[in-house]
Amino acid sequence: MKLTSKGRYAVMALADLAKFNSTNPVSLRDISLRQGISLDFLEQIFLQLKKHEIVISIRGTNGGYILNKEPVDIKIANILNAVDEEVKTVQCKKESKKSCNGKTAKCITHNLWDELQNHINDFFENKNLRDLIVNNPESRI
Amino acid sequence: MKLTSKGRYAVMALADLAKFNSTNPVSLRDISLRQGISLDFLEQIFLQLKKHEIVISIRGTNGGYILNKEPVDIKIANILNAVDEEVKTVQCKKESKKSCNGKTAKCITHNLWDELQNHINDFFENKNLRDLIVNNPESRI
DNA sequence: ATATACTTGACTATTTTAGTCAAGTATAGA
DNA sequence: TCTATACTTGACTAAAATAGTCAAGTATAT
Numbered sequence: 001m002k003l004t005s006k007g008r009y010a011v012m013a014l015a016d017l018a019k020f021n022s023t024n025p026v027s028l029r030d031i032s033l034r035q036g037i038s039l040d041f042l043e044q045i046f047l048q049l050k051k052h053e054i055v056i057s058i059r060g061t062n063g064g065y066i067l068n069k070e071p072v073d074i075k076i077a078n079i080l081n082a083v084d085e086e087v088k089t090v091q092c093k094k095e096s097k098k099s100c101n102g103k104t105a106k107c108i109t110h111n112l113w114d115e116l117q118n119h120i121n122d123f124f125e126n127k128n129l130r131d132l133i134v135n136n137p138e139s140r141i
Numbered sequence: 142m143k144l145t146s147k148g149r150y151a152v153m154a155l156a157d158l159a160k161f162n163s164t165n166p167v168s169l170r171d172i173s174l175r176q177g178i179s180l181d182f183l184e185q186i187f188l189q190l191k192k193h194e195i196v197i198s199i200r201g202t203n204g205g206y207i208l209n210k211e212p213v214d215i216k217i218a219n220i221l222n223a224v225d226e227e228v229k230t231v232q233c234k235k236e237s238k239k240s241c242n243g244k245t246a247k248c249i250t251h252n253l254w255d256e257l258q259n260h261i262n263d264f265f266e267n268k269n270l271r272d273l274i275v276n277n278p279e280s281r282i
Numbered sequence: 283a284t285a286t287a288c289t290t291g292a293c294t295a296t297t298t299t300a301g302t303c304a305a306g307t308a309t310a311g312a
Numbered sequence: 313t314c315t316a317t318a319c320t321t322g323a324c325t326a327a328a329a330t331a332g333t334c335a336a337g338t339a340t341a342t
Contacts, residue, residue, distance in 0.1 A: 003257075005331065008250050015246035027287070035246055041332055047289070060340035061286050076253070105156035105176055108273045109149050112217070116144075119264055123257055132249045146300065168318070182301055188320070201309030202317050289338070297330075307320070312313100 002084040003120075009037050010045050010083045011076060011132075017055070018071045018129050025064030045083055052082035071129035080124060143225040144261075150178050151186050151224045152217060152273075158196070159212045159270050166205030186224055193223035212270035221265060 013031050020026050028046060032039040046065060049055045054074060055065045067074065154172050161167050169187060173180040187206060190196045195215060196206045208215065 003254075004329090008254065009331095011250045011253065012246045015249050019246070029287080038332065040334075043288075043290090044332085050288095057288060058340095059286090059288060059338090061284095061342060063287050063340075065288090105153045105160070108156050109152045112152065112268070112273065113144075113149065116261065116264055119260060120257065123260055127253070132253060145298090150300095170318080179301065181303075184319075184321090185301085191319095198319060199309095200307090200317090200319055202311060204309075204318050206319090284340105284342095286341085287339085290336090291334105292336105293334075294332085295330105296332100297328105299326100299328075301325085301327105303322105303324075305321090305323105307318100309318085310316095312315090 003080070004084055006041075006045060007080045007084050009035075009041065010049065010079050013037065013042060013045065014049070014054070014067070014074065014079060014129055015132050017065060017067060018133055024062070025058040025066050027064035030064070048083045049079070052078070054078060054082055067129075071133060074129040075125055076127045076129070076132075077121065077124035079129075144221070145225055147182075147186060148221045148225050150176075150182065151190065151220050154178065154183060154186065155190070155195070155208070155215065155220060155270055156273050158206060158208060159274055165203070166199040166207050168203075168205035171205070189224045190220070193219070195219060195223055208270075212274060215270040216266055217268045217270070217273075218262065218265035220270075 012035050016031050016035055017026050020030075028039055028042045031037065032042055046055060046057070050057055050065075053068050056068045057063070057065055153176050157172050157176055158167050161171075169180055169183045172178065173183055187196060187198070191198055191206075194209050197209045198204070198206055
């Protein structure tokens with residue numbers, strides 16, 4: 001799980017999409033203008049979101065993207081994994097699993113980082129797009 | 142709060158120090174050899190740890206470093222803040238605080254990232270050096 | 283037809299990371 | 313006092329990651 005601007009933009013774009021989702025596809029151009037994200041960068045991001053079946057693209061005039069699932073079924077973890085595919089934490093890579101038993105300073109921090117990683121994962125596993133929208137009473141879903 | 146190798150090395154080095162803390166100062170050379178961290182890099186790290194009063198340096202032959210407090214009083218958050226001083230999260234910088242009310246996709250993710258940041262901070266605020274050591278029964282404190 | 287919109291891959295400036303290098307200063311013990 | 317050991321400080325840098333840009337398409341609705 002990496003936490004980058006790319007991931008944040010993906011969540012932003014999908015939150016935007018969830019709000020304007022009702023009937024029509026939403027064009028990246030609109031999202032770009034509303035959220036202030038470069039169109040080219042959005043295309044890169046939505047390519048990944050489409051590959052991971054989070055959105056569906058609709059081509060042609062008045063085309064755009066729509067969500068492939070209900071907002072409640074799209075976990076934030078899914079989104080972040082889609083655009084920043086490699087799960088990379090700062091951790092000791094030299095130890096093999098079996099030799100790493102938490103008995104050296106190296107492996108003590110290894111365990112600490114793993115534990116943090118789990119906390120972060122849980123956090124994003126337990127949040128979905130709908131959670132983000134409903135915290136925002138003025139919005140229309 | 143940044144999570145880098147530098148921060149992890151700092152925690153590793155202090156865990157090592159806590160284990161060999163009993164009577165004598167521990168030289169960076171020893172830590173370097175035991176933990177496989179470059180001596181030059183350790184010096185950079187310990188300069189910061191000293192400035193933040195986490196360790197005390199003892200010069201001269203058989204000198205080295207000792208902890209400035211009991212392990213239980215050294216929070217992991219203190220360590221990470223000492224070596225990676227800038228608190229930097231991926232977040233929206235364009236909004237002023239007052240205009241950011243969680244009503245746009247931008248600010249929705251802003252809130253999400255802030256919430257995560259708090260989770261991570263809590264995690265490290267509630268762990269201290271002693272916690273790391275006591276999970277390691279074979280070690281001597 | 284053709285404008286609109288999505289697709290794909292290559293490319294890159296900037297910043298960050300994870301150190302290295304050099305030239306010191308201070309102190310303990312012989 | 314001498315000098316080996318250890319800490320101090322600041323400048324420098326190769327490599328990787330980040331955050332995009334650019335170019336040249338292809339597909340489809342109207």
